[in-house]
Amino acid sequence: MDAEYPLELFDRYRNTEESMGFKYLMSIDGMTAAWKRPSWIMASESVLFKTTTKFYQWYYDGLIPWVNYIPVRPDVSDLSEKIQWARDNDEIAHQIARNGKKFSDKVFSNEGMNKFILESV
Numbered sequence: 836m837d838a839e840y841p842l843e844l845f846d847r848y849r850n851t852e853e854s855m856g857f858k859y860l861m862s863i864d865g866m867t868a869a870w871k872r873p874s875w876i877m878a879s880e881s882v883l884f885k886t887t888t889k890f891y892q893w894y895y896d897g898l899i900p901w902v903n904y905i906p907v908r909p910d911v912s913d914l915s916e917k918i919q920w921a922r923d924n925d926e927i928a929h930q931i932a933r934n935g936k937k938f939s940d941k942v943f944s945n946e947g948m949n950k951f952i953l954e955s956v
Contacts, residue, residue: 855879864888874943877935882928894942903935
């Protein structure tokens with residue numbers, strides 16, 4: 836473990852199945868856009884904290900900040916503030932998670948994927 840991160844925040848690796856049980860989940864882009872992570876976070880009905888980024892995935896046009904996810908600066912310098920906001924506004928944060936779930940169910944369904952492919956051709 837890199838010593839610069841507080842152990843209480845990053846105590847160990849958790850696989851996708853374990854992660855889906857958490858109320859808040861983070862998606863941080865690296866050298867490219869996080870490909871699968873935002874979709875399964877929204878499907879889990881956890882609150883998605885997603886970094887704003889120059890990278891792009893095909894479904895990003897449909898995502899609306901503060902409706903489907905909570906935006907976080909790329910350097911995550913505002914993450915603590917955003918988590919506190921979610922804690923202080925639990926019902927709104929839960930609605931954002933529900934909106935993300937609805938988005939996921941619609942966009943990542945067979946019908947949604949087929950629609951995207953047909954519109955792209």
